[in-house]
Amino acid sequence: MLQILLKEASQSRGLLECDRSNFECLNEATTFQMPYALRRLFATILTYCQPANVGNLWDSFYKHLSEDFTRHATNDDLDVLFETLHSVDFFLQSMGKKIEFYDLPKKPLQKYSTRKDVSREIMDEMSIPVSADDDDARFKLNKEQHNAYDKIIECLDSVRSGLFFVNGPGGTGKTFLYRALLATVRKRNLIALATATSGVAASILPGGRTAHSRFKIPIDVHEKSFCSISKQSGLAELLRETRLIIRDEAPMAKRFAIEAVDRTLQDLVGISQPFGGKLVVLGGDFMQVLPVIPKPQFRRPSMEA
Known part of the structure; x- marks a missing residue:
């Protein structure tokens, strides 16, 4: 007053x-x-x-x-x-x-006293449609894809945390596996986030976003960076409710960027496990990452006669 x-x-x-x-x-x-x-x-x-x-x-x-x-x-x-x-x-x-x-x-x-208030971010993710092709994708996986699918879904069914990396050259069906996983999780009315390092890769995933956009990763990221997410925001609520996180083209990202997401999720969820105990699937092809060759140190010519 x-x-x-x-x-x-x-x-x-x-x-x-x-x-x-x-x-x-x-x-x-x-x-x-x-x-x-x-x-x-x-x-x-x-x-x-x-x-x-x-x-x-x-x-x-x-x-x-x-x-x-x-x-x-x-x-x-x-x-x-x-x-x-x-x-x-x-x-x-x-x-x-x-x-x-x-x-x-x-x-x-x-x-309305029994009505559950949810953030706009959660409603947007829950409203992503699942196409019939994506829903049937799990029945069309090859042997290696099916092996990865079964292990990831096993963690989902047992409500356990998990960190997986799907390695494969371009054209081997990583995106097909991602779409099958996303469809399975979303058909169960659970939240699955589809992200990628580049916008092109994110655009071919249902509901895909770039990792910088989804997790608010700082542009100038360093070894102690946190993502710019308030604990009271709708995005923080979305991340707490998320069951599966997929990130394509992970090898193209800076190490500090992935560590910032890991550090932020642990802080938001309050669990000191990798990525706050979430089920995380990273993917990409290390052969598409160019090697970094240290520049040879330049030596000035001697002025001695």
Whole structure:
């Protein structure tokens, strides 16, 4: 209460930045943005612009923020309020914040009290479709692929950690094995992350992302680096719930980049095992990595006669 009074007093004396620019931004956006985009913009303003009077912005634009929810005939006022707050909280979590940090109405505790709130990152991964070809891929594996598939799925079934490396030249079917593993895990409503070092390799995996994008690996990585992931973020929640991580083209990555992911997962999960006890499959071909030849040291010619 004292903090609220102090903020109001500071604002009345002109010591805090006025929210006029935030108000004008939202007011202009209401003329052409859909409610979903408005809620994302509202969460962005809360996170990065630090408005002085959050409650006033909420009251001024609540009608526009909740417009799509009010169109459902089955929704009463409390339903609309819950859905709007839930959606804003959704975006805030993806930015590393929570709705409890702001002066906004509390979520109504009604029929939604048993509803599990999940982050946007988890919902995005859970919504990745599994094609029929990928689902049938496990029946078309050759002997070596099937051997690797069985050992990895055995760890998954027994809820054990595991670290595997799939080595093979290009064209030997590593991607086919990855797709079979991803389909099996996702058909069980579990989370599997598909990553690769390069964007080209990531694009051919269902739901694939580059490792730097998925794990927020620093560009200037060193031997003690951590990934830029807040423990309260939606990405951190996603990584805690993940059962399988696939990383293609692992030999092309810097050693410190892989170690940073390992170190970060142990910190997020709270388990001092490789990659926080996750089931991790690395793959690639060491023959495609160019050898590094040390440059011979240059010696100046002697000036002696």
